[in-house]
Amino acid sequence: MPDPKRIPVDGGSSLTQKPFAALSSDGLPTGPEKLLTNSITTKLPKKHRGRVDILRVKAGRGGKTVTVIKNFVGIGLPEKEQLAKLMQRACGTGGTVKNGQIEIQGDKREEVARFLAEANFNPVFAGG
Numbered sequence: 001m002p003d004p005k006r007i008p009v010d011g012g013s014s015l016t017q018k019p020f021a022a023l024s025s026d027g028l029p030t031g032p033e034k035l036l037t038n039s040i041t042t043k044l045p046k047k048h049r050g051r052v053d054i055l056r057v058k059a060g061r062g063g064k065t066v067t068v069i070k071n072f073v074g075i076g077l078p079e080k081e082q083l084a085k086l087m088q089r090a091c092g093t094g095g096t097v098k099n100g101q102i103e104i105q106g107d108k109r110e111e112v113a114r115f116l117a118e119a120n121f122n123p124v125f126a127g128g
Helices: 036-043 077-091 109-118
Strands: 051-057 066-070 095-098 101-105 122-125
Touching: 051 109, 066 109, 077 095, 077 101, 077 109, 109 122
Parallel strands: 051 122
Antiparallel strands: 051 066, 066 101, 095 101
């Protein structure tokens, strides 16, 4: 006689239970064919989020190059941190948010400009 405290591992009936097998979808409403939010957002033009400056900075960083994105208008710190995280992932480098500016390690101006353009910002290369 098997021990009642042990769980059988031979594929017995206790491992083949299907708790939702008795449920059916009869009487449930069907999903909408077209979501209203998708039809509304496709008709509206994309909102431009303003100009941002992209700089390449080496001064005061021990000779290391850093791409700095600044002059965000109407964007809070949480959204800047989220943007920084996405840019870091897109560029494959590290970065941070300091003093309201996003700093990405390395000279990644082209990648950052492409990313910001997709996010409806107007990226401008500033400085030398």
